[in-house]
Amino acid sequence: MTRRTRSTAPAATTAASAPDTAPVLGLVRALRAAGLRADTTRALAFTDALAAVDAPARADRVYWAGRLTLCSTRAELDVYDACFAAYFGASPPAPRPALPVPARRRLTALLGPGGGEQGGDDGPEAHRPAAASGTEVLRTADLGLLGEEERAEAARLVSLIAADPPRRPARRTAPARRGRLDPRRTLAAAARTDGEPVRLSYRGRTDRPRKVVVLVDVSGSMAPYAEPLLRLAHVLVRGHPGATEVFSVGTRLTRLTRELSAADPARALRAAGAAVPDWRGGTRLGEELKEFLDLYGSRGAARGAVVLIASDGWERGDASLLGGQMARLSRLAHRIVWANPHKGQAGYRPRAAGMAAALPHIDDFVPGHSLEALQRLARAVARGRAEGGGARA
Known part of the structure; x- marks a missing residue:
């Protein structure tokens, strides 16, 4: 996409040049097509920012709301500017002066990792509060917002998680x-x-040992979190061999227990990646859950088991089908633990139709976005319930 020359004059501020809800969502889709990770979380933050500004009908307000919520690195700013100019037919507003480094660090500490644009400081340190150690920040950072080196270190730490099997x-x-x-x-x-x-x-x-069943969503919306969750599944398989079953769900149901039984985590993940045919595809949770119950669950795999489902709940199929299959699963399983990476974000609400349909049948609804969340998730599986107790804790 060709980038237009940035104008020094402010963009048009009339209502005719400002986007309503449909064009705003169209901008998000355009950014995704251009390669930006404008996922659901960022799109919701964008719409919330538009609702909070004083004059959402002004195109410059739309520009800055999108820039602060849909971009997280300096490289993404150029792509965002080009998409904004091409989509709305107006040049982006003139750049504002950069914040001083101390002020930018205070803002980053308040927003958290990925909470705003990270222009100015390159590298992982730009995402870290000055008072926190690198290990502590990595432990609590969103796995979907890490750089390549941080993701490699996070993968190593996930493989070190202790996973005791649940007992019955x-x-x-x-x-x-x-x-x-x-x-x-x-x-x-x-x-x-x-x-x-x-x-x-x-x-x-x-x-x-009590049986454990792990269903990992590998659709496009779960792409940043699927690999860490599969690494956690590998930990569960290695710590609980013979009584743990792992499946990937998306547009197809794929059994990954044999691939993840390898001792070496890297080898196991490579084998699982080769076996999954629908990486970054769509999501048909209801159909895949029905297939699992028909082929495996009703025959004993889910009976009396702790079932861990890792998904953001974005269902492209019939949400009522997912709700019916979750009710069917709840009658078989000992306990259902659902890990949603977006659950760890402040102000999260289960707005997705699939998530709302599944929620009444979930025993423990927990986050799954960070190393700390994965450690707590492993303990939840070992105990058969989440820390703190209670349904949907």
Whole structure:
């Protein structure tokens, strides 16, 4: 897309030159086509910013609202300016003076990673509050906004997450310090003391691993988070072999348990990537969940299991179908944990039709956008419920 020469005069400020809702969404689609990561979160922030400005009918206000919410790096600004000029037929407003470095750092600390444009300071340090260490910032940073080096380090840290398997009571008993009296062991011990039962023996209930099922959304809207979530699934498979099943969902259901059973995380992720045919495709969660239940769930894979679904809930198909299949899954599973990367953002509301349809059948609705969130998610799976307890915690 050819970039137009930036004019020093302000853009037209009449209502005729300002976009309404449809053109604004069209601008977002144009930015996506040009290669910007103008995802749903940024689009919602854009619309909220337009609602907050004093004069949303002014094209210059639209320009600055979009620039602050839809761009996060200096390289994206040129693409944004070109798309804005081509879409609205007006040159972008004159550039404003850059903020001093201390003020820019304070603004970045308030907005958080990716919360505003990052022009001025290149590199990962531009996203970090000065008082926080790199490790702490990486632990809480949004995985979808990391650079290449940070993503590599985050991938290594995800592979180090401890994932204890959830347990369930078993019918078998074993010797224990308390519980039900064990007559056989008590009498055997009494025979060694001339028939005097000096010490009583007991047996207690044992437990066994509970099944875990992981469904990871690999559609386009989940692209920045699919790989970290699959790495977490690899951790669960390695820590809970034989009782963990992993599937990718999007436009097709793909079983990834065998690929993720490799000991080396990089090898496992490469095998999973080669096996998934619908990376960055659409989302048909209802149809894929129905296929899973028909082929695997009803035959025992989901019965009594902790089911982890990692998705943003953007359903292109029939949302009522997803709601019906979630109700069906809830009757089979021990507990359903849904991890949504957008749940960790302030002010998030489940506006997507698919997410709203699934929510009544979810036991624990948790974020999945950062290393810290993934660590808590692993603990939620191990305990069978999220930290803090309660439905949709």
